Amino acid sequence: MSERDNRNTHQVRRGPMRGHGHGHGFGMPVQKAQNFKGTFKRLIGYLKPHRFRLTAVFLMAILSTVFTIIGPKLMGNATTKLFEGMMMKINKVPGAKVDFNYILHILLVLAGLYIFSSLFSYFQQYVMAGVAQKTVYNLRKEVNEKLARLPLKLYDSRTHGEVLSRVVNDMDNISNTLQQSLTQLITSIVTLVGVVVMMLTISPLMTLIIILTLPLSILATAGIAKKSQKYFMGQQKALGELNGHVEEMYTGHQIVKAFGREEKSISDFNTINERLYESGRKAQFISGIIMPLMAFINNIGYVLVSVVGGILVTKRAIKIGDIQAFIQYARQFSQPITQTAQIANIIQSTIASAERVFELLDEEEEVPETVNAKEIKLPKGDVTFENVVFGYKENETVIKGMSIDVKKGQTIAIVGPTGAGKTTLINLLMRFYEINEGKITIDGIDITELKRGNLRSMFGMVLQDTWLFNGTIKDNIAYGRENATEEQVVRAAKAARADHFIRTLPDGYETILNEEASNISQGQKQLLTIARAILADPAILILDEATSSVDTRTEVLIQQAMNELMKDRTSFVIAHRLSTIRDADLILVMNHGDVVEKGTHEELLNQGGFYADLYNSQFTHKGGNAEVI
Template identity: 50%
Template sequence: MSMHGRGAPPGRALHVRATVGRLAGVMRPDAGKLALVVLMAIGAVGLTVAAPRILGAATDVIFAGVIGRMTPAGVSRDELIAGLRASGQQQQADLLSGMSFVPGQGVDTGRLAGILLTVLALYLVAFLLNWLQARLIAAAVQRAMYTLRRSVQGKLARLPMAHFHDHPRGEVLSRVTNDIDNLAQTLNQTLTQIVVSVLTVLGVLVMMISISPALAVVAVVSVPLSAVITVLVARRSQPQFMAQWNRTGALNAHIEEMFTGHEVVTAFGRQDQAKATFDATNTELYEASRRAQFVSGLIMPLMMFVSNLVYVAVAVVGALQVASGLITIGSVQAFVQYARQFSQPLGQLGGMLNLLQSGLASAERVFELLDAPEQSPDPADPARLPTARGLVAFEDVSFRYRQDTPLIEHLDLRAEPGQTVAVVGPTGAGKTTLVNLLLRFYELDGGRITIDGVDIAAMTRDELRGHFGMVLQDPWVFGGTIRENLAYGAPDAGEDEIVAVARATSVDHVVRSLPDGYDTVLSDDGSALSAGQKQLVTIARAQLADPEILILDEATSSVDTRTEVLIQQAMNRLRAGRTSFVIAHRLSTIRDADLILVLEDGRVVEQGDHEALLAARGHYWELYNAQFTAPAVEEEVSR
């Protein structure tokens, strides 16, 4: 069983600058909208930052009204302050000197209402700008992800088969699905938030300095302290997140394996071992996640602690300045709000650090897939075979999956038009490799393969494969009706053609037994059919496509003996006039083949028909006896 884990992406991008540059390139078509988003963010932040200062003026109006009502009418403000100084009440005089009030007059409700309506209008406009920029950024991000998914899908079609041979299926799927989804989430949450946070810090800093440079210095002290806390916590949390993601991938891989091989696990009674492995991996994931979340969760409490310290310092220093008449109470109130606004975006920036790293790591993994070496391009002036006769020749063909491990060396074989060529041999002899080379799933290291004298490398892959019909050992059906599955290789086939081929391959009686007949909808794993019935469907599909060349790679290995006989009879009729390659371990299925090739270590060690090869008493004779006479020999020995 292979490890096809689909866990979270790694935690840190290795090439941040290059990755960010490529992301910018993906989003370049929406550059105008992104610029508009930035302008809206500037406007929303400016309005939000201005509101506390205006609210401070409202506080001053209220406080001035209270003081004015408490003071005697008939004297001016300056006379009242001078009288207090003359009587030795210096502190009260300093406090009133920083205020604008009219003795004997209460709260100016008209001015207060105007200020409050202004603040309400500011917040409403800021809300509208934030809503519009959220819509624009969501549209831009999803359009970029659409483009990225389309690029990845196109890339998968251009990747050589060797890429999927070297990379587990779950790893490829993780990059196509999990990583792109993670990148979309990261961009949605951080793209505007980073801009807003930075603008908020700058805007609030300007407002604080305009109110009181001394108080601004007190508030700014929190910046390096917050930065140090964020960096220290991020360094400690990063390894924990890496461990968490690795354990998540291992757990997902184990679950996928156990569910995929559930019948095997149950048959061998290994449920307890599978459960023990799950419990151990799940415990490791729990511990890694607990540590990661705990360490990263320290950022916000620590930032709040720093924020509270700043709040206390601002309150103390601000009270002293109010008492000295340097600023008003409303200004202190506004400054306290700014101090809160100043620390909040800093905390948000710290909290987004891990998310941003994860998103960039996902982007890097997607770009790695997009940068993977592609299969060689089709020739600019390709050869065509409008109707192939089916003369297939391997001429001095050499191939190896890995450069240091030879597989096929200097192979020559020839299949005449209309011949049925059977390929047999022990596991690893190179039987399926011949099919992979014939369909150009892999490129040759030496020699050439021709069809009717035309080098297949001179043809486009689509043109080449259009002349083949193929049935694999593992039957594949997709989510759709049985009719759609049968007509997959011949979408224009009529109902009569479909039914005729279904009857010839014994599919029709299977379909007739289902409630909806040919309209029965199969799931993507074809669970409504047995393995043998699915194989019948795939064989019928290949026959309905009516190719010039047939490839049957262990095509009857999943059917019972009776069905195998029916399939063989149908194939004997349909192979007439077609070149057929049959790869088989069950030698009973190839007795009537025109030519049998015996492969061993990538070489044709014998060839001929069934009777001739048995008479030669060579490799084929040994394979035949091992398959058909070994039980009788063992019975004799046991006696």
């Protein structure tokens, strides 16, 4: 484990896994925001530039819903006219007939209303989709720009999954809600108000009957949802455990087989799977009772409405068509209430997602560059540390009063045990972290006075942990220099001793590396990162265990390429294998954040101190020649 990895295991905050779906189930646990009101206002602020289009969406939603609500009333009029005509015929009233022209006229009006309703609904969704996507586009852009301004310590103190969850899952949650749930909420509210108004115009008494069934529905739903929620929470917990177990067993498949732990793995899987089954079965069964129960309560309301309506018709208080219209409205009455309850849960989850995104946007950024920040156009590579003091946390100093003077072209090797501060020194040099005291200069200029882009462009890095992106080998090498030609890429690959293996691949330099670059070996990955650094042609090189992943023969070839690359360049080499740094101009021996010894390889061996102990722990001397134990 590298020094930085070791530090990360202590600093990373591993919070509980969070769900980011909408969770339409009644009993699903809803993630809630800590500051709902403040986050809601801030999110609405992102919609302000689109307020005119949002007003249009609101008006279209109202018109679309109103046209739909008027339909049952008109249909009832047609039914009444048909009933009256048939009754007059049955009673043999002279000249009795059904006024089909009137009915046809109503049907044509209804068709027009439904067409207009559909058109308004279409344009409402079209406009809202543009508003939602533009809003999230701007928010994503803001987050992406923020990520570029955040200091490295934030990424060191959080898991990659936590940051990615905010940038991807939470953002998608916001996008889906803005595009779908807001218009659904508007439609549901307008439908609810419109239906109640239409029912009241038909019969206040029957409206009262329907409304009285509402508290019964709410009580039944709330009771069942509360009971099912604990099972849903158990289901989510078991699902998280199962996913974690499967991922571990999949990624560590060879280790599981090597140690014969297949039966234990299967047993653990079955235990978790059984727990998931029980929780899921109970959660789905209990929450599944809600809809039949609501249907039962609603049917009681329909029966009462039918009985009371029949009585009112016999007393000629209302018309037969109004009974039909009222039953249709009664069926529509419960739907927007259910939708509104679901959307309320979705909005709560969305505000919680927005709160997490805003937390990221509010994170402390890197120390701003100084006004009129300087640039070094032609860096020489002189580096000086003057009484540098640094700690990742308050009251925990890692580097204590370090002073180093490195001249152009020198190779500086940094050695020491894990946690000694080797990688920390490099982080400070590239200004990934800000020092607490002292000063670091390049060519006599304090690095805090330089533009960060200019400072980092002076460095070329080859790290122990390789990083390659999904793309061609040529593109990965060319990442080291903007607008690099194919000839320059090939020359860099040859210098890194990578050209031969690249040409043996089916597509050569056009070979596509997958996301994990697992279609080439670890050693080949390292060769490509070295070629990338060679192509960058930096003034200062940083090599952090650059040859740790290659075989001994390749290491010798790379070392030759490195020696050529390091000519006339200032180089910082972090090494655990001391055989690779014997020829360094200066070796800094670090322990507990201090440079305890410095000098050449021979000088440090002759001192018989800390370096000599490190060296002798790796090598044994026979006949004056060092051989690896």
